[in-house]
Amino acid sequence: MSAVSLTADGHDSPLVTETLASASRMPQLGADVAATLDWCVDVGRRAPVAGEGDTRLLWELLAAIARVSVSAARMLEPHLDALGILHQAGCDFADGCDPWGVGSVGAGEGSSWGVFAAESAGTRLEAVRTDAGWVLRGTKPWCSLAHELSHALVTGFVDDTRRQLFAVDLRGAGVQPHRGEWFARGLPHVVSSPVDFHDAPAAPVGDVGWYLSRPGFAWGGMSVAACWWGAAQGVADALVEPARGERADQLALVHLGRADAALWAARSVLAEAADLVDAGVPPGLDQRLLAERVRAAVVDAATLTLAEADAALGPAPLVSDPGHARRVSDLHLYLRQHHGLRDAARIGRLRISAGS
Numbered sequence: 001m002s003a004v005s006l007t008a009d010g011h012d013s014p015l016v017t018e019t020l021a022s023a024s025r026m027p028q029l030g031a032d033v034a035a036t037l038d039w040c041v042d043v044g045r046r047a048p049v050a051g052e053g054d055t056r057l058l059w060e061l062l063a064a065i066a067r068v069s070v071s072a073a074r075m076l077e078p079h080l081d082a083l084g085i086l087h088q089a090g091c092d093f094a095d096g097c098d099p100w101g102v103g104s105v106g107a108g109e110g111s112s113w114g115v116f117a118a119e120s121a122g123t124r125l126e127a128v129r130t131d132a133g134w135v136l137r138g139t140k141p142w143c144s145l146a147h148e149l150s151h152a153l154v155t156g157f158v159d160d161t162r163r164q165l166f167a168v169d170l171r172g173a174g175v176q177p178h179r180g181e182w183f184a185r186g187l188p189h190v191v192s193s194p195v196d197f198h199d200a201p202a203a204p205v206g207d208v209g210w211y212l213s214r215p216g217f218a219w220g221g222m223s224v225a226a227c228w229w230g231a232a233q234g235v236a237d238a239l240v241e242p243a244r245g246e247r248a249d250q251l252a253l254v255h256l257g258r259a260d261a262a263l264w265a266a267r268s269v270l271a272e273a274a275d276l277v278d279a280g281v282p283p284g285l286d287q288r289l290l291a292e293r294v295r296a297a298v299v300d301a302a303t304l305t306l307a308e309a310d311a312a313l314g315p316a317p318l319v320s321d322p323g324h325a326r327r328v329s330d331l332h333l334y335l336r337q338h339h340g341l342r343d344a345a346r347i348g349r350l351r352i353s354a355g356s
Helices: 014-024 033-044 055-068 070-088 216-237 240-244 250-279 287-313 316-320 322-337 341-354
Strands: 113-116 125-130 133-144 151-157 163-169 175-177 192-204
Touching: 014 033, 014 055, 033 070, 055 070, 055 216, 055 250, 070 113, 070 151, 070 216, 070 322, 113 133, 125 192, 133 151, 133 163, 216 250, 216 287, 216 322, 240 250, 240 287, 250 287, 287 316, 287 322, 287 341, 316 322
Parallel strands: 113 151, 125 151
Antiparallel strands: 125 133, 133 192, 151 163, 163 192, 175 192
16 A cells, blocks of 8 residues: 555655654553653653644644554543643643643643543633633543643633633642443543533633634544544555455455545545645635545544454454454454444535535
8 A cells, every 4th residue: 555645655754764763662552641741841842833834744744653553542542632722722841831820730741641622511720810810621522641741721611602722730629530431342541531620720722612613623623634644544554465365366456446445535635735824725625624525534444444454354354364364353443433324424515504
């Protein structure tokens, strides 16, 4: 299969090559969570920020890591997303810029970050301004690696309907991740659980509503799609040798060809979207619509690749090849961040709203 580069020549950049080399020196990449998060912090010091001219490179980096370890990419992507959000808010720890006082919750260059913005029925997180500053009260669902990360960017309601983004020290007072069971066979090391906040000190990041309205909100969703694409490339790699072997029949070539064509099309979608992000998405193209289209195209390619791999390889590698079995399980769960027909309906709704 082709390299994970979003350029047609297929050559990895020096940053991607260097990062892959550092990953190769970690025998437990993605499984040793503490070591992998330390590695993510180090990668974050060199990785580009979306929307500033190197979005292709950012997505190539995420895809390349996902091809090697889906779990590691699942840890790296939110960390880099958080750094990008902080950058958009004017925070740059290396230069000492901290206009929102994120350092007040102990955040700095060595922090490992998550982004917790999910909502679910029966849970609600409120942000309350007290004489001593902002505090968080309530429960936030689906907080990945809350037991392991040092900090997170968390959305909380400041009134009945409006939300604001806050930085919080996950190891500080008033923060209690749930210890519930995590039965996942995919991404078993990326545990997601609710977190209870009991007057946990927090620092605002951006004004009310800024997190959801900023252009970068859509960019983050496409960064996740880049991880899906890279992980699917890893699954498709398993189709090459069977198709090359002496006993390969025409169907082995068909399965490889269908996966390759789908992933090449998804590559083109990601590449064009990256260029649009860096050039400034034209006014006639809604940022959310662009992100949903990209995610849908990549999900379809990844889903087809999983199906082709199952049909071509049968059950043997799923029970005898731990690397392939892990990659397939990880990707299946990771793709559930896409909501299928509901997200397709959102594309239709946004398309109608665009009026063109």
